[in-house]
Amino acid sequence: MPLRSHGGRPPRGVLDFSTPLNPLGPPPRVAEAIRRLAVEASLSYPDYEYRRLREAIAGYYGLDPGRVVPLNGAAEALQLAVAAFKPAALVSVEPTFGDHGYTATGLGLPWVTLPLRLEGRGYRLDPALVCSLPRSLRRGSILLLSNPNNPTGSLAPARAVLEVAECMGEGVVLLDEAFIELAPGGQGCSLLGRAPGNVVVVRSLTKTLATPGLRAGFAYAEDERLARLLEAARQPWNVNTLAATVVEDALTAGAREVRAHVERARELVAVEAERLRRGLEALGLEAYESRAPFILVHHPRLRHPELQAELNRLGVHVRDASSFTYLTPRHSRVSVRTSSENRRLIEAFKAILEGART
Incomplete structure (x- = not known):
């Protein structure tokens, strides 16, 4: 059984929200x-x-x-x-x-x-x-x-x-x-x-x-x-x-190129982190305020690994945050990516939550 738990191992072809990086990619x-x-x-x-x-x-x-x-x-x-x-x-x-x-x-x-x-x-x-x-x-x-x-x-x-x-x-x-x-x-x-x-x-x-x-x-x-x-x-x-x-x-x-690239990434994170957080909260999830390229999400009605399996089926992958001290299988960390990619994550959570209510 693996000792460590980290992000960065999504299934092939699935959009990875488990590894927080510069959302613009490399310069x-x-x-x-x-x-x-x-x-x-x-x-x-x-x-x-x-x-x-x-x-x-x-x-x-x-x-x-x-x-x-x-x-x-x-x-x-x-x-x-x-x-x-x-x-x-x-x-x-x-x-x-x-x-x-x-x-x-x-x-x-x-x-x-x-x-x-x-x-x-x-x-x-x-x-x-x-x-x-x-x-x-x-x-x-x-x-x-x-x-x-x-x-x-x-x-x-x-x-x-x-x-x-x-x-x-x-x-x-x-x-x-x-x-x-x-x-x-x-x-x-x-x-x-x-x-x-x-x-x-x-x-x-x-x-x-x-x-x-x-x-x-x-x-x-x-x-x-x-x-x-x-x-x-x-x-x-x-x-x-x-x-x-x-x-x-x-x-x-x-x-000079790197500084400009990083500045654009910060500007993107400033806008998209809050937009993503509000989008997740609108679904009834607890999404905590963040000043980083990732957001901690609490989903009381959903648990890992079942949640991860459903998200993967819908084409996205998040970080199961249960390995972090004081957190639980009802916590995930999601990376901030581009606007269109973040909408895909919100839509995936929405589909899962709607399915759980039926």
Whole structure:
């Protein structure tokens, strides 16, 4: 039986709403670079120091290349952080990315979960819950936090994240900002390049560039010691040559095109997320407010996996959210896609709900 549960495995020919990515797809320059370089890049080892990749990331985001740690997608950050910082425990604000519990179990680490606050139609980060943890637990732990949160779509203001970091004291905050570039208003909430010394910010280029198969991201720490520890824990060739070369080109020669493409994607998410949410609510579902390219949906009368089977039959596939801590088989996460695609999802839910009433 599979241990992990993630999106991204729809049946062939079915529209995938289970993997949140840039809804516009990859920038044209990125798609062309993948086609052009696929064979050539596969025939050589990556530069294990990733000098050009670090410089490209640093130049694009205005960072110090010496504190950039290349990642095989944002998901690699947790494994590196545990190896580098050797925490006494993992603390996570839930629901969130699902591998935290598996990592704690596999390494024999205590795992403490804190809930997001559900207030009305949205979720909220409550720094007081982190501050209420015993100091002895906070000082030796890694706190795992995503902003915007996956899967709820809630976006915490920078001041709330800074308060959490202050409460952690000597503990490390691993701040996953994988979706923040696609989040309307997200740039003002980001701590990249301005985080306290105990915070490691993680970004996913996979999500931003809509290239999930390339697996590219990075971690960044203002504290040079934390950056060096992460770098020491990184295996030498963790990012393949194709991914590194495509990202280097996208963030240097293609930087203007990429910025414009991402801005258009944010504008699309701002409009379509709310339109999709209202469309689902009009059907009698609970769709939570989101500032991310996905929406958490509660469907009290429907359960997975029966719901998934019916949706697949109608040509769409969603993320069963029951594997997220504090959620149930009556929760799904749906990605925000283009207007016509989002209408297909709404129509599929409508057909299923109408069938359930007869």
